[in-house]
Amino acid sequence: MDSFDYVIVGAGPGGCVLANRLSADPAIRVALVEAGPPNKNYLIDMPKGFGKLLTGSPFVTHYPTEPDATGQAYVWARGKTLGGSTSVNGMAYSRGQPEDYDGWEAMGATGWGWKTMLKAFREIEDHELGADEMRGAGGPLHVGVNKVRHPVNDAVLEAARANGLPVRPDNNREDQAGIGPMAHMIKNAKRMSAADAFLTPVRSRRNLIVITNARANRILFEGRRATGVELAIAGGTRTLSATREVLVCAGAFETPKLLMLSGIGPAEHLTAHGIAVLQDSPSVGTNMAEHRGIALQYQLKDKLSHNPQFSGWRLILNGIRYYLTKTGVLSYGSHELMGFAKVVPQSRTADTQLFISPFSRVPGAPRPMFEKEPGAQCLIYPTRPTSRGTVTLRSADPADLPVIAPNALDTDYDRHVSVEMVRYVRKLFDTAPLSDLVTDETLPGAEVESDEEILQAIRTKGTWGFHTCGTARMGSDPASVIDPQLRVRGVEGLRVVDASVFPTIPSCNTTAPVAALAWRAAEIIRAA
Template identity: 35%
Template structure:
């Protein structure tokens, strides 16, 4: 069947792709195609918040591992990235944070991204946010990305927030408000007890539009380019290769791993690397796949005397009870995202903004590759990472075959300051765990083992156990210098009709989780695209 012709094709139906598909199809004259390699978001685990604990090792990811990490024990570390409609927003922990204004001011003033200061981007944060609890100048209340307070935090999460205060850290009721520092409960992308992914919040209300086509299980293999003009895309769907053409723009939103991979498969990337794989070089752009930056995480796991954490629901009779409560009232343990408690703090007295973020999980073994507690026991997890790591890594192709996974090297702990910051963060985790509010529940700290407490031992523990916090950015960096891949309008340098509009264009990490910042970026991208079309 010949394709009907589209004005815009969006490649990758994750957080950014769903935002763009919804916004661009608001224009009745646009004909929008959204292609997503994964399945639709039918799986019940996506929608019940506690399902996060089943996600990172599931078939709704690409099943990636890193290359052996030179500065982290030569380990190949699991590297979960969403492969389902909604992308990361369908499998993430639903934690809603935005970073601090200084992050975006740094993008604008120090990293060549004029027009992306906090003042510039704040309207797009507000436009995307549908907060059901907070309504001051920091929050939007009518946006598609629903946000709510945790209705009834787990007892161990409450103990964590109190333990932080006993340690000397003040309570903060809003990490996205006037001040980020402090301990408290995260706000979540959860509405009425169900996950509010970009697929649900943005795409859901737009799905019925006749000018929007969403194809799932449709993997883009390469972009079709004529000279320096992007024309369309070649994709695999139901075992056959198809082509689709865009009259106006092709928009790549395949994420910080998928976007550079697709560009390189299309001959756009570092020339030597592409030639070494026998790929014809269409544009030698060194920055494609470079500058990979990710939050590198260290977990503390503790075993409890009793069964007060969510691990109790591993037992079938408790699970049945929780399931019933959720089915009847949308409340209880199934409505918990597990990662309820949060903390932003400083690794040293000389820091002016928080440079450490913590997540408290009211359970153990919720994520792939993280150690647990003894069988039959219950546990809790406290993880932390430095918010602005200095190491940079790469995404490269392993083969010209689109089906082969790329080589992902985040270069964890590749800068000595990253190790130092993480060790300081871990020491604070240990100190918080020892405060009375938590200590009364804790039988023993399992990771790091109680015999490891010297600086050298903790350093070794960090390099042998650190892992991704699932926030890769920067592999198609926005900027104004030679290593940048897109300009500040998100257009691929030197090309027409091609923008990259996802987390891969962040020039550097912001001091928070990355879903809301990606939604903001896609909101702004949709504005730029619509404005550009009007000016044409």
Template identity: 40%
Template sequence: MRMRPEYDYVIVGAGTAGCVLASRLSADRGNRVLLIEAGPRDTNPWIDIPAGVSRLFSDTSVNWAYDSESEPGLNGRKLYWPRGKVLGGTSAINGHVYMRGNPGDYDAWRDAGNPGWGWTDVLPYFRRSERFYRGEGPFHGARGELPVTGVEEPHPTSEDFVRSAVALGHARNDDFNGPTQEGVGYLQYMIGDGRRASTARVFLRPVLGRSNLSVETGALVEQVLFDGRAARGVRLRDAQGTREIAAAKEVILCGGTINTPQLLMLSGIGEADHLRTFGIDVLADLPGVGRNLQDHIYVHSLTAVDDASSLNRRIRGWRIAPEVLRYFFQHKGLLTSAAAQVGLFAKSSQRLEYPDLQIQMRPFSMLIRDGRYTSEATPAITASCTLVRPSSRGQVRLRSARPSDAPSMVANYLTNPRDIPPLVEGLRIVREILRTPPFSHRVRGDRLPGPTVNSDSEMVAYLRQYAQSMYHPVGTCRMGPSEGCVVDPALRVHGLERLRVVDASVMPLIPSGNTNAPTIMVAEKAAEMILLGARAGAPSAGAPRRASTPTELVT
């Protein structure tokens, strides 16, 4: 590109990782940083309200609202995949749960050929972001931007779930992000002062006054541009048309597990035969781009309970009015709560080193039909079981060479037979808890799977018909040194220069829990690697540095 670069770093995607990365890189006033987002600014009022997640779940103004291909392991069903399309990305529309996963997950990353990514390596980056409500300690930080809080008003039904699980021998665990993951207890959330703590809100907004940081929204990056094998900038399209932007140091892709591999393929990076199918010139034959897709699959149990045990009536129609008033005047009450209050990590087999099941209970019935949450007046609760380390693998591929077309994605849930027995066992664990006092005193009937579903074959049939995505896709630009990997342990794209990927797509194995906190950690670690590399004098071409321009927020 013959353009004189106005920026050192061009970050594509202002989602969970992109907002963190932009904040950290622009903290060095010598770096000129541009952050580009395809979606709008995060002004939708439902974003800040924690309970607004149900309103954002299918809102296409802030949500890519993807659908998978027909899933062969789920009776050919297509699953809805919400992904954030707004400043903050999926951290602006998700369920708020702060969960790091198990230390063994990161040791497995390290052992797969990624030095520097073991548990003791990544823990400092988790702590760096965190402002933990109980204060600083060996596992938690208290001086970061990200508020991590607990359940302020536990529902009596949630407490009885914990008590019943303990009665069955599950250990009480007051901190799933502490010394051990296994056990039952209350979850932690990315909520502060009653408001959602998206990465746009807590990392990006406070630094928008920096003169060396620019943010553009409503701009879809269509291609990474190269001089030879070195990334030199991007081509984007916005309301004014198409233009090119140069980067003096690096182009950094933070589009997430779906959009990052799509952009790489549109830029000529991926499996050569697949790219040629769409008439795309091949720059780098990297077959791993888009492969290794992993997602958490979970299945719900729906149980009828007495009226006092369920929130169903309180959250319908005019009955929610007192909670709305309480929220707007005090920032407390039901509208400050995430969906689930309690969780349980358990092993499907005692032969396992650490838990492979994540169970959550919600004191209301969570029904999803055609990609939308629906509510009902009949009192009920929902208990869900997730397989946190699935063996099934899927892929993201192009549908066309048009950047505006959604890519094709399939997770191949339950196609690996190893994934089925743990979920069947998880359903049985859930049933056992619900049938144990004191929780059993609340139960009025088994609605799903229902009293007639008991044998293994009946359970498997239920899984294939009712299992859903937990919306945690990762892995499509896998980190590692071997064939099939896309980025090295420094997150640089193999065989190319000045191009890096920083988002959940680099995770070689899915963490054993919710994926938002691990994505923030990846961005923290990446920022440090980039800054240290620049200070050490890593080779960097580009035009001489220009004076910084005032921060602009272009929409």
């Protein structure tokens, strides 16, 4: 049995940050375990390569969901490599609003308010706009800003101003409302994943061992204390001993699955699968939150779109251009503009996130395909949905994927904001000078007018943010899975440090909050 002080399960942003911070003490031995392969592939490095990665690669797991109330089932892609989803995502960097984290603290996540999280954000950042009271510089994670100038983007900004939405060079402020160039994790036209930022610089440490292609089967216990992890590796199993703690950073799907396989979860559910109950924790796998939205698409009058650049001989030339000069459309992240708007008057702060670019995709295509006609896209979703889903076991076999029930658009609030955000974007695109460039709304289509028609379009033609969280909720109440020190209730020597502990979904993409959470968690763990 290999022995370490800490065994970290999962090499996403949580695991990479912990590996970096805990192994800084040469007297502490740390093992970082990742189910997927190393993050070595040209498509990972190339910013626009994520589209192909997500549709099918060794670096992604595709999780099927259960059908929703309308019979729709989905497939959710998550990263399975060093860096986790930060190695295959759209690279957006957003931190959320103060009320997200102050709300956590009010719900019982003591010590995780905005003041604490802002300090962690500033310490991890190396923001190219420089340090100030809100941004950090000199940290391990480079934060860039999209510098693409395009007539469509310029028209969007002018239309936003006309509608009272401020144009901001940086949306990661205490007041997020506004629109501007997307902040992204790209440096010198190359993706900066959590592995690039936090793990690669410290891989040479002799006290840090990184194990890839190793799935965690279960957490091992002596009595009620976690003492190690059983791994599935090529040719059999391997056991790692943790003399101090096991730290689970496997994400909102795999973390509750691993807890349940290890005997921590709803007793009745575990018993039904023949798993001995170590800790009856009914909340494991509940409280699942996710961003559900839709990409509105518009046909443009002039040939202003990026669409032709992603197929045929132009794509070949753009590939050559990227490798020779690190410029062109393949050097961009998922979108070029990012914004936050308040579409419901009763909202205190921005309730909708927007991503806009001068391209449009073929709806329903099995892989990313861009329309032949020139087009533009605006991806939107409510920032703080209140609908909740579940993650449960499919079986007691660790190789089986969990059962995921999304349960989106289940509350009046979510339905109301979803309808209003579509109407907001339509008003934006109907405002000059943007309206002067548009000929038609192609998705979902101008004929989709009533509230129910809009909701049905989101259900059947919508998309997901891939920001799942909340399935091992942190809090101070007995029903919470995790306490504010990130310790799993009812057992010892076991913590969870990933998005599954979020009490509610933050109003942003989740990479930055997870990295900040882990940065602060390392301080808590070292102090213990």
